[in-house]
Structure formats: structure tokens, C-alpha cells
Amino acid sequence: MIKHTDNKALIATFADGKKNININFHTMKKYFLSMIALGALFITSCGGGDTPAATETSTDAVTTEETATEAEELAVLEITIEANDQMKYNLDRINAKAGQTVKLTLDHVGEMAKEAMGHNWVLLAKGTNVADFGGAAAAAADNDYIPADMADMIIAYTKTIGGGEETTIEFTAPEKGIYDYICSFPGHYGMMKGKFVVQ
Numbered sequence: 001m002i003k004h005t006d007n008k009a010l011i012a013t014f015a016d017g018k019k020n021i022n023i024n025f026h027t028m029k030k031y032f033l034s035m036i037a038l039g040a041l042f043i044t045s046c047g048g049g050d051t052p053a054a055t056e057t058s059t060d061a062v063t064t065e066e067t068a069t070e071a072e073e074l075a076v077l078e079i080t081i082e083a084n085d086q087m088k089y090n091l092d093r094i095n096a097k098a099g100q101t102v103k104l105t106l107d108h109v110g111e112m113a114k115e116a117m118g119h120n121w122v123l124l125a126k127g128t129n130v131a132d133f134g135g136a137a138a139a140a141a142d143n144d145y146i147p148a149d150m151a152d153m154i155i156a157y158t159k160t161i162g163g164g165e166e167t168t169i170e171f172t173a174p175e176k177g178i179y180d181y182i183c184s185f186p187g188h189y190g191m192m193k194g195k196f197v198v199q
């Protein structure tokens, strides 16, 4: 039994299947044409003068960003660390960026001779035991307090200098992380140490 007598399409199907199909096709065709017209209208209204302007703005932003990144990468970090007769560095932390060229100057601002109060600056690889390295370095006087068999634990180092001298080295900052630096002159690493922080 059909209760929905207002369903003309259904009734039409029973009465004349062919006619019903035609009606439905005609309705659908009208519907699709309307959709196409609406779509065209939408595209037309969006294709105004605003779109090219927006594209230009975003291109400019990307270019500016790239230029800034390049400049940042090219910047050389120039840093001077002082060491004195009181067996101290003036810095306990140095910040750098991964891959950055670092130009580091060690300035011995004291007056004592290298044999009595020599200083250097040694940047150690991650995971290096500072006490073990310091102990080995103290026994390496013949190699400027750099233990030859621990080369893989050293990222960079300066020569050992006395009061009134200075020395400069250049190296590339390692990957992100926190590294120890010390003076490897006998007995100094406990007092003369700091963190080299790479971001």
C-alpha cells in the first residue's frame, strides 16, 4: 500500500515509467546547468585584482626570509676569552650556532710565564670525561698539553700561551648541543672551564 499520495514521482513510475524518467532527466539537467552557472559566477568573482597582489606579497616574504637565513649562516662569530694569573677565564659560557665559523681569541691578560701559569682553550667532544682528559693532558707537556692519543675527543684547541700573549683559532661550530671547554694546563681544568652551547 502506498500511503504517500503526494509522491508524484512514485505514482508516475507506476503510471508511465518512460515519462517519469524524462521528467527526472529534465529536472536534473536544469539543476546541473544552475550549478555550472553558479560555479562560473564564483570563479569570475574570485578572479579580480586581489589575487595577483596577494601572490606578489607572499613571494616578497619568502625572498626576505631566505636572505636573512643566508646572512645568518655567513656571519662569523668572533669571540675573545680572557685568562688571567688567578687561573680564571672571564667567560663560563659561549653561544654559537651549528655550522657557524667561530674565530676565537684567547687573551692571557696576566703577567706570569707560560711555564708557571700557561693557559690554553680546548673544546671537547660530547661525552668526553673532563677529568680523564685533564689527567692525560697534564702528562702531555711534550705536546703542549694536548694528549696525542685523544685527538678524537677534541673539536678545537689553541696553543698554550703565557702572560701578555694572545692566540687566535678558527673552527666550525659542531652540531647542536652543550660542550665542555677547559684549559688543559696541569691542574687548571677544575677552575678554568665553561660550556660551549650550540643552537
Ligand SMILES: [Cu+2]
Pocket: 083, 087, 117, 118, 119, 120, 183, 184, 185, 188, 192
Ligand atoms: Cu690555564
